[in-house]
Amino acid sequence: MIKFKQINKLLFLLALAVFSACQNNEVDPDEETGSDSDYQSVNTWIYEVMNDAYFWYKQMPASTTLDAKSNPTDYFEKLVYQRTTTDRFSMVTDDTDELQNSFDGISKIFGISYSISYIDNTNTSVGLFLNYVVNGSPAANAGLKRGDIILKANGTQLTRDNYSSLLSGSETLTFTLGTVNGSMISAGSSTVSVTKAVVTEDPVAFSTVIDKSAYGKKIGYIVYTQFVPGIDGNDSKYDNELRQIFADFKSQGVNELVLDLRLNSGGYISSATTLASLIGKSVSGSKVFYREQWNDKYVAYWQKQYGSSALDYPFQNEANNIGGNISRVFVLTSQGTASASELVINGLKPYMDVVTIGDHTAGKNLFGSLISDDQGRWKWGLYIMLGQTANANGESDYGTVNGMTPVYQVADNLLPYKPFGDDNEPLFSKALSVMGIPISTNARTASGRTASAVVAGSFRDNLQVTESRMIKTSLRER
Incomplete structure (x- = not known):
């Protein structure tokens, strides 16, 4: 039996989906945490949630074959489908509040x-x-x-x-x-x-208009680090900031766009829809941005409730859309470009030329939700993959460790790093070249050295690696 519930009101006034199978066992909330019996209760809950909502629930081992008293982290790993190649992203946490704050940029x-x-x-x-x-x-x-x-x-x-x-x-x-x-x-x-x-991190790290009028170009450049719609008390703050930036791009006659997503590991699908709707050429609320595929139980449920197109999600009608002024978008990428970032790239491809520059992306075409216990018995929670996305043409072929191969492979290893939007910065320099804007001799020979990396990738603070995220904020994002 499938139940649909919603957990308590969260930061940004966003309600995350909670999926739960019928509960057979009740646990005293005051039961001592960390005991074998408590672990067994948590693990029973984990299995029921996964067996209901997990995209690969049919591939899970039978619960009778598992040690129900083991640590929930170890127990959860037994349920994950092909950890190293397929589901590289589902995770368990012993503190849902901390993980939620991370998702919200706090x-x-x-x-x-x-x-x-x-x-x-x-x-x-x-x-x-x-x-x-x-x-x-x-x-x-x-x-x-x-x-x-x-x-x-x-x-x-x-x-x-x-x-x-x-x-x-x-x-x-x-x-x-x-x-x-x-x-x-x-x-x-x-x-x-x-x-x-x-x-609380503003996801817009940098934006500007770069005037190359000598070559007939005005370039809108934006560095966007995370898909987050807003803050507590102003749930559209950051989405509205995006709208204002694109209003400025439009008023200044921008005719080329560089979207720098090399530091963006994903976030909320709602903000990905906002960004894509500000960019796409000839898009509107009647055009499909992306489609979802859930497990068979949920596909049957959504289609029964909403019809055969239940899992088609449209663009938004955005007054500040600049698609009428541009024929393409340049997207700067890295191996950390993931999830909602890849959704934007893939979702725009049926409507315009998407020129990717940099390294291959992370390869996450999956979406998930953070799920906590609706009875408040513990702080354990799950961020599990509920399904995968495809664009309007049904394309979703990048869900591997190799991700999306860039149109132009350019190493981002010139040290020290140049400022965003600098002609000398290697990825932006390539975009300028493709636009037909020559780079000066000084720019081509700018001083610097190439990196000899100790560990591949980009880190934050004390060696934190940002998780790739494509997060649904409700059972139906309409």
């Missing part, structure tokens, strides 16, 4: 995002090369910015052996910055002390 952070690369030929000493600093964060308030290099933490040189312990050892760190002399990087005298604080 976390206790320094506010730095960086790559970790060697700075010497011995592959011993390393540096943190800042690719983004969160606006309004302690790091930004201390003056740190994209392109800065951190070589020391609390006076100790970062190395391949100690950087992990140094970065995670304290909520206050004093960073020593590095300087570049030709291809050499060395510690300077400048230091910055930063203490973590709770930050």
Whole structure:
């Protein structure tokens, strides 16, 4: 028996879907947490939720074959379908509030995002090369910015052996910055002390209009780091910020658009729909943005309730749509470009030319919801994959570890990182080239060195890796 319920009102006034099978066992909320019996109750709940809503519920092992008293994290992993290749994203948490805050862009952070690369030929000493600093964060308030290099933490040189312990050892760190002399990087005298604080991150990291009128181009450039619609008390704050940015693009006669999603691991589908609706050419509320495929029980339910097109989701009618002024969109990508970001790329392809530049994307065509116990018996919760998406043409072929292959493969490894929208920045430079805008000799020969990465990818604060997310906020996002 399938039940549909909604959990309590959450931040941004968004209600997440709660799926639950018929409950046969009631548990005393005051029961001691962490006991075998409590674990058994949590695991029973986990299995019932997964057996009801999980996209691959038919591939789950029988509950009788599992140790119901094991730690819920271990128990959950037994249920995940093909962890390394197919469902790389479902997760269990022992604190749904903390995970929800993360989804909503709220976390206790320094506010730095960086790559970790060697700075010497011995592959011993390393540096943190800042690719983004969160606006309004302690790091930004201390003056740190994209392109800065951190070589020391609390006076100790970062190395391949100690950087992990140094970065995670304290909520206050004093960073020593590095300087570049030709291809050499060395510690300077400048230091910055930063203490973590709770930050609500504005997903618009940067936006501008770049005037290349000598070549007949006005370029709208936006760096968007997470799909989040708003904040508590103003649930459309960030979506409305997007609308205003595109209104400015439109009024200034933008005829090319660069959407920088290389730092965007996903977020709420509702904001992905808003962004795509501001960009798409000849799109409207009557055109399909994406389609969903749930497990067979839910497909039958939705179609019975809403008809054969129940899982077709349209664009929005957006007054500030610039699709009439552009024929294509340039999207800058990385291996961290995931989920809702990929949904926007895939969903726009039937309507316009989408020119991707950078690295292959993460490969997440799946969507999920954060599910907690509606009886409040524990803080354990699940972010599970409910299904997958496709565009209006039925295309959804990027759900592998190789993701979407960019139209133009360009390495984002020139250090230190150039400012967003700088002609010298490698990915934007390629976009300019494709637009037919020549790059000056100085830009082509700009000083810098290529990275020799210690660990592939981009990290935040003390080695946090942002999870790829495509989140539904209700049972029916209409």
